[in-house]
Amino acid sequence: MRFGILVFPGSNCDHDCYHVIKHLLGQPADFIWHKETDLRGVDAVIIPGGFSYGDYLRTGAIAQYSPVMKSVRDFARAGGPVLGICNGFQILLEAGLLPGAMLRNRSLKFICKDVFVRVETAETPFTAAIASGRVLKLPIAHAEGNYYADPETLRELQENRQVVFRYCTKEGRISDEANPNGSLDSIAGICNRSRNVLGVMPHPERCTEGLDGNTDGRLFFQSVLEQSGIQSR
């Protein structure tokens, strides 16, 4: 399964994603520069974390108009799996590929720590191999992860089961204390209506090897491979 990893000026998790896909999962991976328009026939697109365009104006605001995003739009519309991580999630929101917007964390602080998230649905390409209700430990690193949507959009997200991850306690309980950034409904990740586009604030690519005793992030990548019938290493 060939993965395309988008690279914007200011992306800084692109090589982490590349390492996971290429060296851990043994799958081909291509970097795709934001000025390119050809996705080169990749089977999945990853929009990595970082600070595209220095977060100028708003996070993801300028990246949404990079030439490559038109191709990503077409790819997503055709049902191709797209994973946006952190800044990648912010770009997907600005591009309108996912509904809602990000606000500054309610603490105003850049938060970099491990959090727990509950998998609300296995019905996305990147959570297909994860039991619904399972609690994952994943790192977050962001200043704008305070998810917001108007009440009608939130209701639609809930009704269509598009809320994929919610911040929770270690035991899987949703509470205000377990919500690191003030996100509406403790939302840590959502998918689009056709479920092939997923945006998440935590960084699965940062906990895949067990060097820090945690391999929960690997499940994202294994899911998308298993869905395509590929046995990962």
Add this chain to the structure above:
Amino acid sequence: MKAKVYVTLKDGILDPQGKAVQQSLHHLGYPAIKEVRLGKYIEIELSPMPLEEAKRAVAEMCRKLLANTVIENFRFEVE
């Protein structure tokens, strides 16, 4: 020709920055402040064109890029 664009958070959208500034102003001895909300001010220098055309263009710029209308309102003046 110049456009002055003001981008502000919609009512009801939490503004943690505004809250922090408000607290700081309280500490400085201005207890009468009820609320502070932060926004963006953008100046755009335009080539001369008919006023109506300029207004249309600036409105489009706001909707496409300068404001995120999920969370922000915009208004502008062209002179």
